[in-house]
Amino acid sequence: MSIQSPPILDAKQRAWQYWFVDGSTRLLLGLALLSMSICELFPPRPRAFWQLGLRAALLGLYVALMLWQRQILDWLKSKITYPRTGYVQPPFDAMSGAAGVVELGLEGSDERRAEAERLAADHRKRLLLAASLAVPGLFAMLLSENRFVPTVASVLLASALWALRKREKVSWITIVGLPVLGICMTIFVTPGAYPRYRMAWLMAGWGALFVLEGTIALARYLLQNPAAKVAEL
């Protein structure tokens, strides 16, 4: 039996948000998006070996970030976060560990059980809403050559992130920045560009926004939590 009362739910929520507090998650995701899209946007010229090398390095960075994201994050957090504000089990591990647990309320605590069910239903609804907004936007970017598609797609993506902002701690930088990026793409990117090429621009912009968001979060975290003495039992 697993009990879901407001203080326990609050502790779970805080532990979930703790994963994003230092900005490293966003920073790595942004770097992955940037490296992938730069490879797509700037194919190397023949015999330009430095460009070939740069592309290989970016591809390597992307592959490394995709394959060993968790290990890289763990390493970063063991250097930055754990010595400053402590370690708590990452939310993804906690979720997989609790997968088999039946979530029940206390006997007779109908209000609390209803509250827990309401929160879970709200989260599911938000995930569904985000997916229903993001997927059409991304498909439109891939399939349509209409010049206004980037604006519409970026607004849809920003709305999807807005729907998830509370739980995933998405910053306003990305939520506001994405539509601005879409409008800029509508104005500046050649209308006849291949949809895939436009997708790369969108991904590059999105990656840059994530890098900016992650960097600001990291800087703020480091300022608020200067290296402290190690507290041990």
Place this chain on the structure above:
Amino acid sequence: MTPELKELATLDRVIHEPARLMIVTVLYAVTEADFLYLQRECGLTQGNLSSHLSKLETSNYVFIEKTFKGKYPLTICSLTRRGRAAFEAYLQKIRAVSDVAEVGELKPKRVSRK
């Protein structure tokens, strides 16, 4: 006296202490956390947290393991099976009492001053 009120006398005193209740609540929610995280979440001093954790460990409610994440040493605490069961039983008892109070059986009767 209601049987629910009598149940109060059998509350688990190890968990009932406010600081330990906070620690157990956090550990129940997160599965495992290190000393520093618990200290920040519960707002306890190092010595205070250390002594409460020792009591919980003595009662076999908390398992404490010293390990490393990279080069950084961690004191990871987690609730044992026994600790989880004790916390759930504790909450059920408290809940039973609060249910009775909501119904009104424990409310003091008004005495007329006439």
